[in-house]
Amino acid sequence: MFPSWYKLDIGAWFDRLVPLLGNRFGWLFERITEDLLWVLNGLERLINLVPWWVQVLVVFALGWRATRKPGRGILYAALLVLVGLLGLWEEMNQTLAIVIASVLCSLLIGLPFGILTANSRRLTAGLRPLLDAMQTMPTFVYLIPAVMFFGLGKVPAVIATTIYAVPPVVRLTSHAIEQVDPEVVEAGRAFGASRMQLLFKVQIPQALPTIMQGINQTTMMAVSMIVTCSMIGARGLGMEVITAINRLEIGRGFTSGIAIVIVAVLIDRLTQGWHRRSPKLGEGRP
Amino acid sequence: MTEAILQVQNLTKIFGHGLDQAQRLLVAGCGKDEIYRKTGATLAVDDVSFEVQEGETFVIIGLSGSGKSTVVRCINLLHQPTSGRILFAGRDILGYRREELLAFRRRRMAMVFQSFGLMSHRNLLDNVAFGLEIRGEPKTARQGKALQAIELVGLAGQEGRRIDSLSGGMKQRVGLARALANDPDVLLMDEPFSALDPIVRRDMQSELLKIQARVKKTIVFITHDINEAFKLGDKIAIMKDGRLVQCGAPEDILYRPATPYVQEFIRDIDKGQALCAWHVLRRLTPPGPGSGGGCAELGDGDFAFLLDEAGRPTGWSRQGVSAPAATAVLVTQLPVVTTSTPLRELLPFLEEGNLSNPIAITDDSGAFQGYTTGNAVLRALT
Numbered sequence: 097m098f099p100s101w102y103k104l105d106i107g108a109w110f111d112r113l114v115p116l117l118g119n120r121f122g123w124l125f126e127r128i129t130e131d132l133l134w135v136l137n138g139l140e141r142l143i144n145l146v147p148w149w150v151q152v153l154v155v156f157a158l159g160w161r162a163t164r165k166p167g168r169g170i171l172y173a174a175l176l177v178l179v180g181l182l183g184l185w186e187e188m189n190q191t192l193a194i195v196i197a198s199v200l201c202s203l204l205i206g207l208p209f210g211i212l213t214a215n216s217r218r219l220t221a222g223l224r225p226l227l228d229a230m231q232t233m234p235t236f237v238y239l240i241p242a243v244m245f246f247g248l249g250k251v252p253a254v255i256a257t258t259i260y261a262v263p264p265v266v267r268l269t270s271h272a273i274e275q276v277d278p279e280v281v282e283a284g285r286a287f288g289a290s291r292m293q294l295l296f297k298v299q300i301p302q303a304l305p306t307i308m309q310g311i312n313q314t315t316m317m318a319v320s321m322i323v324t325c326s327m328i329g330a331r332g333l334g335m336e337v338i339t340a341i342n343r344l345e346i347g348r349g350f351t352s353g354i355a356i357v358i359v360a361v362l363i364d365r366l367t368q369g370w371h372r373r374s375p376k377l378g379e380g381r382p
Numbered sequence: 383m384t385e386a387i388l389q390v391q392n393l394t395k396i397f398g399h400g401l402d403q404a405q406r407l408l409v410a411g412c413g414k415d416e417i418y419r420k421t422g423a424t425l426a427v428d429d430v431s432f433e434v435q436e437g438e439t440f441v442i443i444g445l446s447g448s449g450k451s452t453v454v455r456c457i458n459l460l461h462q463p464t465s466g467r468i469l470f471a472g473r474d475i476l477g478y479r480r481e482e483l484l485a486f487r488r489r490r491m492a493m494v495f496q497s498f499g500l501m502s503h504r505n506l507l508d509n510v511a512f513g514l515e516i517r518g519e520p521k522t523a524r525q526g527k528a529l530q531a532i533e534l535v536g537l538a539g540q541e542g543r544r545i546d547s548l549s550g551g552m553k554q555r556v557g558l559a560r561a562l563a564n565d566p567d568v569l570l571m572d573e574p575f576s577a578l579d580p581i582v583r584r585d586m587q588s589e590l591l592k593i594q595a596r597v598k599k600t601i602v603f604i605t606h607d608i609n610e611a612f613k614l615g616d617k618i619a620i621m622k623d624g625r626l627v628q629c630g631a632p633e634d635i636l637y638r639p640a641t642p643y644v645q646e647f648i649r650d651i652d653k654g655q656a657l658c659a660w661h662v663l664r665r666l667t668p669p670g671p672g673s674g675g676g677c678a679e680l681g682d683g684d685f686a687f688l689l690d691e692a693g694r695p696t697g698w699s700r701q702g703v704s705a706p707a708a709t710a711v712l713v714t715q716l717p718v719v720t721t722s723t724p725l726r727e728l729l730p731f732l733e734e735g736n737l738s739n740p741i742a743i744t745d746d747s748g749a750f751q752g753y754t755t756g757n758a759v760l761r762a763l764t
Binding site (some may be wrong): 289 | 386399455458460484485486487488489491493494495498499500501502503504512513515516517552560564
């Protein structure tokens with residue numbers, strides 16, 4: 097038995113810390129909530145503004161372009177129509193707005209951090225445990241403080257999703273920049289590139305395929321948070337699942353589950369197309 | 383002699399931690415291995431000094447790990463030297479401020495890399511224009527210059543190609559064009575042809591000689607191939623374990639190797655290819671402009687040569703010290719080669735005749751420079 101005469105009670109610290117933060121930085125959290133809500137509502141309105149058949153066409157075109165197969169485009173478009181037929185079109189758009197906002201937040205935070213940590217071993221080492229914790233900490237643990245700070249609904253959902261989804265884009269951006277052929281970087285320096293020129297004209301463009309992979313992973317992690325987010329009141333496809341569970345409506349559960357699968361698959365295939373757009377096709381041999 | 387464009391003085395470079403201690407050990411006279419054992423620091427370049435004259439091709443040769451690539455990277459400060467001075471046009475580049483260093487790299491130096499260092503996200507044209515873009519030249523100007531450089535390296539019409547669709551030789555032509563487009567004072571070439579197939583390598587060497595004849599750049603060329611060094615170099619420096627073992631003209635290295643190591647190094651050399659007629663040239667001073675038009679006669683104690691109006695040799699005669707040229711028999715059968723002809727290509731002329739007969743040597747335009755004899759050629763080759 098581990099000796100029990102002393103108990104390290106970090107739980108008590110957190111109990112005190114969270115309300116303290118809430119009091120001290122309440123104005124800040126309110127501000128963030130307002131701004132995020134503004135962005136989210138705008139995004140949702142924007143998506144709703146687009147007629148359904150335009151969305152279907154866009155998915156068809158992107159699918160065709162990403163895979164270079166028109167058949168795939170048709171398949172993806174048909175899957176999207178299926179979501180509408182299941183009666184979940186509006187819910188899908190709500191979910192989409194949250195996912196897009198979360199991914200945008202993740203990129204806004206993740207890309208600069210990825211660039212900063214590239215080539216700095218100390219910063220990488222320092223950030224690593226934090227990234228690990230963000231990825232492995234059970235989401236529910238910070239879902240509750242998020243609700244305390246940002247209230248119920250979409251905003252804490254986006255915050256929690258961002259915390260969960262940001263690590264891959266940081267990691268892969270940093271990794272991608274470090275992996276750029278050292279001789280190419282040397283060439284950039286030898287021709288007199290300044291640090292910024294080196295970053296934007298050499299390192300980032302060379303790292304772009306891997307950075308895109310990171311963005312794809314981040315997007316998929318954001319999608320995987322759909323249901324969890326609905327537990328704190330974010331409306332959308334996840335809410336359908338929660339309602340179905342609460343009411344033991346098995347059919348409704350599967351219906352919304354299938355819609356989530358479709359949305360996830362479509363987002364994955366379409367974002368993968370960006371970094372898989374291989375340059376080798378259609379080029380002449382020497 | 384004019385002042386060298388590039389002077390490297392007592393250059394030392396130590397990689398790794400514990401620099402102070404390593405330097406103290408170095409001053410105390412410890413060798414490379416001992417310093418590594420005691421501090422973990424690598425002594426890459428140890429007290430290297432040399433000078434590069436404007437317009438010459440200076441070849442640094444050594445085995446891998448001899449520090450030759452480090453030396454070339456110190457010249458444009460990709461590596462910061464641990465100690466020593468590097469003078470460019472008389473000024474120590476180690477004293478440059480940040481902007482001065484960038485300007486120096488943008489205008490004065492350009493580099494060609496072993497595995498090309500090309501950027502796959504740009505097409506051929508934009509790769510060549512990279513240095514000009516970094517320098518901030520407007521788009522039309524840089525594309526014009528880049529197209530000229532592309533033509534110079536023989537890739538005209540391929541500007542739009544993607545880098546991954548090019549062969550190795552073509553990639554290095556792009557690397558060379560990128561460096562030439564900047565119109566630098568000094569061209570640094572770090573084993574540029576080592577990654578290429580032997581045949582492509584030979585083509586590229588000839589191509590470089592051809593381009594160099596036109597642009598006349600100062601080149602610092604790194605290689606581990608002794609034949610490449612002798613083919614391209616006006617001056618050759620041999621490095622071993624971070625030290626400069628010998629530095630001099632190719633003939634010096636060949637005929638007066640400073641150490642057994644150099645001797646070992648040049649053993650593989652193909653002299654018939656490495657040496658050219660220039661190396662066995664017995665120079666005859668051409669007549670001054672006052673000698674009048676028409677034919678001229680030029681000679682030393684052994685031979686007299688008859689030149690036509692253009693200064694081309696047309697015949698020769700043997701002459702004793704006292705015998706006047708006019709009384710000797712004029713021979714019109716005279717093999718003529720240029721100064722850059724490899725000695726190997728002189729051999730057929732030897733078989734046909736007497737080994738003491740002369741072979742006339744002209745420059746590339748055909749102007750008479752002097753002569754050599756079969757005996758001299760054979761002596762040079764053995």
